[in-house]
Amino acid sequence: MNPPAVQSFYQQISANRRRSVLLVLLLTALLGVFGFVIGYAVSGAPEGGIVAVVVAVIIALLLSSVSYFAGDSIVLGASGARQVDEASAPQLMNVVREMSIAANVPPPRVYVINDTAPNAFATGRDPQHASVAVTTGLLEKLDREELQGVIGHELSHVRNLDIRFALLVAVLVGSIALLADFFLRFTFWGGLGGGRRSRSGRDGGGGLVIIMIVVGLILAIVAPIVARFVQMAVSRQREYLADASGVELTRNPYGLERALAKISSDREVLEVANRATQHLYFVNPIKKWEDRASGLMATHPPIVERINRLRALTGQAPVDARSVSALAGLD
Amino acid sequence: MELVWIVLIVLAVIVIGGILIYNGLVQRRLRIDEAFAQIEVQLKRRWDLIPNLVNAVKGYMGFEQSVLENVTQARANAVTAGAQGPAAQAQAEGMLTGALRSLFAVVENYPELKANQNVLELQEQLTTTENQIGFARQHYNAVVLDYNTSIATIPNVLIAGPFGFSKREFFDAEPEAAQVPTVDLGTYNPPSAG
Numbered sequence: 465m466n467p468p469a470v471q472s473f474y475q476q477i478s479a480n481r482r483r484s485v486l487l488v489l490l491l492t493a494l495l496g497v498f499g500f501v502i503g504y505a506v507s508g509a510p511e512g513g514i515v516a517v518v519v520a521v522i523i524a525l526l527l528s529s530v531s532y533f534a535g536d537s538i539v540l541g542a543s544g545a546r547q548v549d550e551a552s553a554p555q556l557m558n559v560v561r562e563m564s565i566a567a568n569v570p571p572p573r574v575y576v577i578n579d580t581a582p583n584a585f586a587t588g589r590d591p592q593h594a595s596v597a598v599t600t601g602l603l604e605k606l607d608r609e610e611l612q613g614v615i616g617h618e619l620s621h622v623r624n625l626d627i628r629f630a631l632l633v634a635v636l637v638g639s640i641a642l643l644a645d646f647f648l649r650f651t652f653w654g655g656l657g658g659g660r661r662s663r664s665g666r667d668g669g670g671g672l673v674i675i676m677i678v679v680g681l682i683l684a685i686v687a688p689i690v691a692r693f694v695q696m697a698v699s700r701q702r703e704y705l706a707d708a709s710g711v712e713l714t715r716n717p718y719g720l721e722r723a724l725a726k727i728s729s730d731r732e733v734l735e736v737a738n739r740a741t742q743h744l745y746f747v748n749p750i751k752k753w754e755d756r757a758s759g760l761m762a763t764h765p766p767i768v769e770r771i772n773r774l775r776a777l778t779g780q781a782p783v784d785a786r787s788v789s790a791l792a793g794l795d
Numbered sequence: 796m797e798l799v800w801i802v803l804i805v806l807a808v809i810v811i812g813g814i815l816i817y818n819g820l821v822q823r824r825l826r827i828d829e830a831f832a833q834i835e836v837q838l839k840r841r842w843d844l845i846p847n848l849v850n851a852v853k854g855y856m857g858f859e860q861s862v863l864e865n866v867t868q869a870r871a872n873a874v875t876a877g878a879q880g881p882a883a884q885a886q887a888e889g890m891l892t893g894a895l896r897s898l899f900a901v902v903e904n905y906p907e908l909k910a911n912q913n914v915l916e917l918q919e920q921l922t923t924t925e926n927q928i929g930f931a932r933q934h935y936n937a938v939v940l941d942y943n944t945s946i947a948t949i950p951n952v953l954i955a956g957p958f959g960f961s962k963r964e965f966f967d968a969e970p971e972a973a974q975v976p977t978v979d980l981g982t983y984n985p986p987s988a989g
Contacts (some may be wrong), residue, residue, distance in 0.1 A: 554916070558923035565833070568928035608922075773863065 470779040473711045475602060480705035484629070487698045491636040491691060498640060498683050502647050502744035505676040516643060524638030532631050536595050537585035539744060540545055545575035545597045550665050555605060561614050563619045567711040572596045572622060581732035582606065585744040586618035587627065594622040601732065606723055613710060613720030614746055620709035630743075633698050637691040644684040651681060692761070699763045707770055708777075717774040723772075728767040812984075815956045823942040827963055830935035834966070837928040838873070838888060843923060845870045848917045852898075852908060858907045862894075862901050869894040895921065932966045 478665075495517060503513020531538070550557050557574060564571040572586070572594035582602035588594030606614065610631050621627070711717045726748050734749035743763035771791065772782035783791065810968075836844075849863055870892040876887035899918070902908050943962050946955035 555919055555923075557918065558926075561924045562923060565837075565927050566934055568830075568934050608843050713930075 472740045472774050473708045473717075473777055476651075476708035476773065476777070477705060477712065480701050480708060484705065487694050488629075488633060488653075490557040491633065491640075491694050494687055494691060494694075495636055495640055495643075498643055498680075498687050501680045502643055502682060504672060505647070505680040506650060506759065508673055516646070516693065517639065520639040520642040520646070521635060524548075524635045526639060528631055528634050531634075532589055535627075536593070536689075537587075539587055540575060540595060540597060540685050543577050545577045545714040548574050551628070553603075555608065556598065556645065559608065559615050560670075563612065563615045563713055566616075567619050567623050568620065569623050572619070574598075576600060576603070580604075581734040582727045582730055583734050583749055584614050584618055585622045587744065588622055589627050590625060591622050594619075596622075598709075599734065601677040602727075605649050605726060605730065607689055609716065609719035609720075610723035610726065612714055613716065616710035617706045617720060618710075618715040619674045619747065620704070620713065624702070624705060624709060626706065629702060630699070633695050637688075637695050639680045641688045642692045644688050647684045651677065654787060690772050695736055696761050696763060700765045702703055704762050704770065704773060707774060711774065720775045721771055722792060724767050724771050726784070728761050729792050800966040812950070813954055816951050817958060820942075820945060820951060820955060820960050822960075823938065823945055824960065824963075826938040827935070827942055830931070830938050834928065835921060836875075836926065837931045838856050838877075838884075841891070841921070841924045841928065842870060842918055844917065845891075848898075848914075848921065851911070851913045851917055852902065859901055862898055866891075866894045876888055892925070895925075935966050939965055 499513040499517035500510050501513070503510050504517050506512055506516070517652060550558065553574065553576060556576070560574050561571050569591035572588065572591070573596070575595060575597035577597055577599045579599040580601040581601055582605045584596065584598040584602055586594060586596045589749060596615065598614070601735075602614065603611070710720055714720070724747070734745070745764075748762070748764045748765060766785075768783065768785045771788065777783055820848070827970070845866060849867055853863060873887040873891045876883045899906070899921075902914070902918075945951050946960045
């Protein structure tokens, strides 16, 4: 049997970044093609598509801007987080400060959530406006090294500007959804193609317009679904990136690996989380199998995969799902 | 006429590109200085914590005077070495790290001391200080790597050489860091377990 491959975290970081950028380009191309088709179908000329795309992007941007600017206070308020300082949580503040020094970012505000389920999240549009929250369950169950791994991961989300990245993706996905919605309404209620307009006569392409309409309708149904899949794939890539960047900070994959193993073995449910906020957390807080979307629709990669990628950094053999609790030292 | 325009545009691109590259190199070099200053900040923090720690344990560790004296002396040496240049400073700080490690190894043998709240808090403070020093050095090495890489790669290497940008050194671990700390208990017999 071949010895397990060894990777450096630099390699993993580059690969994860590259994949997430390619996915965003894919989304942009999808938006562009969709806009072109709709423009042709509606006005008989592709220029209309540019107008449609611009309007959709502006609307999507406005809708997303609320969550961009106020999102962190909304999420922190909804989860009942209370801010802590040196006196109330000295070790946590120390670990956060250590990671901020390693990352060369200003230390974020630190919050604690009263819940026995171990989990954590980071919010904030850039390092100057960032917050990190952990549950009391996490503080109790993890040791200092494991806590450092988790905080390194969360701070990496901040320094990789993942909230901004997620906003970009959300605007693209939202624009595609808006265009699809507009086109479907238009075909039901309004005139199809450029047949009504005197201008279209010069195209000589009544047939082409009909093809565009058909393609447009197919895209209007399929494109938003594909866009959501791509959005989830981007989210997963950024989670892998945060794991690898966290190791770049701590230079210690074992802490994060044990933390993941411990948290995944824990069966407690994080009460304040729901579908709307699940993507923010360190591991997906929704434990019930039927509630948590898996595979293509998962916001987080499977924990076993995340552990195995960390094990690849130190040349350890990958494990399967049943061995995870042994890793946590809980057996 | 067109050829003149093309030549002018190419020249402008080269000059502007050169300026951007030069500025980038200057920024990276300044980051190294900043990162070095940050290490100094952490080292000074450790100097300030040590007298508190020595006072907290002194009452309990009547027989361990040599260990405590080592720590106090090493700290004094590190403070004065600060003015003697980076090499002397690095060596003095390394000896201080070793002395602290010996101290904590000895503390393990005193159950009362291990449970003392002051000592626990100071231990956490020193742990985090050691970590912060380590991470400050790690960040320093990261910016040195970034700078050394950028002056060696094309096209930056064309600007770096003529304008005097030279390689910077990494912060290596002191040789003392690889040594296991020695623990001298003198004539004291630690209480037996159980």
